[in-house]
Amino acid sequence: xxxxxxxxxxIAEYMVSSIQQNFEVGGRYSAPxxxxxxxxxxxxxxxxxxxxxxxxxxxxxxxLIQRGRLASSIHRSAGRDYAQVGTNVVYAAIMHFGAKRGExxxxxxxxxxxxxxxxxxGKISRVRAxxxxxxxxxxxxxxxxxxxxxxxxEDITDITELINRYLNC
Numbered sequence: 065x066x067x068x069x070x071x072x073x074x075i076a077e078y079m080v081s082s083i084q085q086n087f088e089v090g091g092r093y094s095a096p097x098x099x100x101x102x103x104x105x106x107x108x109x110x111x112x113x114x115x116x117x118x119x120x121x122x123x124x125x126x127x128l129i130q131r132g133r134l135a136s137s138i139h140r141s142a143g144r145d146y147a148q149v150g151t152n153v154v155y156a157a158i159m160h161f162g163a164k165r166g167e168x169x170x171x172x173x174x175x176x177x178x179x180x181x182x183x184x185x186g187k188i189s190r191v192r193a194x195x196x197x198x199x200x201x202x203x204x205x206x207x208x209x210x211x212x213x214x215x216x217x218e219d220i221t222d223i224t225e226l227i228n229r230y231l232n233c
Contacts, residue, residue, distance in 0.1 A: 065231070066144070067144045068144060068145060068230070069142060069143060069144055070230070071226055071227060071230035072142035072143060072144070072145070072146060072147040073140075073142040073147070074226055075142070075147035075223050075226060075227075076140035076141065076142040076147040076148065076149060077140060078219065078222065078223060078226065079140065079147065079149045079215055079219070079223075080138050080139075080140045080149055082215045082216060082219045083138050083149060083212060083213060083214070083215070084135065084138065086211075086212045086214060087126070087128060087129060087134075087135040087212060089105075090105050090106050090126060090127050091104065091105045091106035091127070091210060091211070091212070092104075092105070092216065106127045106128065106208075106210040107127075107208035107209075107210060108127070109127060110205070112205065117130065127210060128159055128210055128212060133153060134151065134153050134155075134156060134159060134212070135212075137151040137152060137153045137156070138150075138151055138213075139151065139152075149213070150213075151213075156213075158203070158207055159207070159210055159212065160209065160210065160211050160212055160213055161209050161211075162206075162207050162208050162209030162210070163203050163206070163207045164206055165201055165203060165204065165205050165206050166201035166202065166203075167202075167203070168202040168203065169201075169202060170199050170200060170201050170202065171199070171200050171202055172197060172198070172199050172200075173197075173198055173200075174195050174196070174197060174198075175195065175196050175197075175198045176193070176194075176195055177191070177193060177194050177195065177196060178193055179191065179192055179193040
């Protein structure tokens, strides 16, 4: 028992496959406050997100899988007394826990506007190149929590069985 690295590697692999299954089925986590509670799917995409995906040619697309970066970033590590999984994707925590509009403050930046022609109410006018200050709330809209780094109660049973088999060898 001084070095449980072999079983910890198997546990870490098991956790990664469980998390990847969360992506495949669009969420399967227990209700908050209830470890064995009924599972729920992730919140559906907003109309704004659907419209943006369609405009960019990414529709249809699964929730949290626009290009697959987050789902494919799940990595594992194991040692003598630990098994862990994680991701290095910067936005992972926001996707997992969610965020309210403006929760992270505002970002102000200068936007350059090129010279262009504007048509309003039948009139055509030329607009000179200029700059304007833009204030953007971060995030710009509410992002619902979609917990993906979750292993299921049945996974705990299987992991316990892995440990028991290792210790009984």
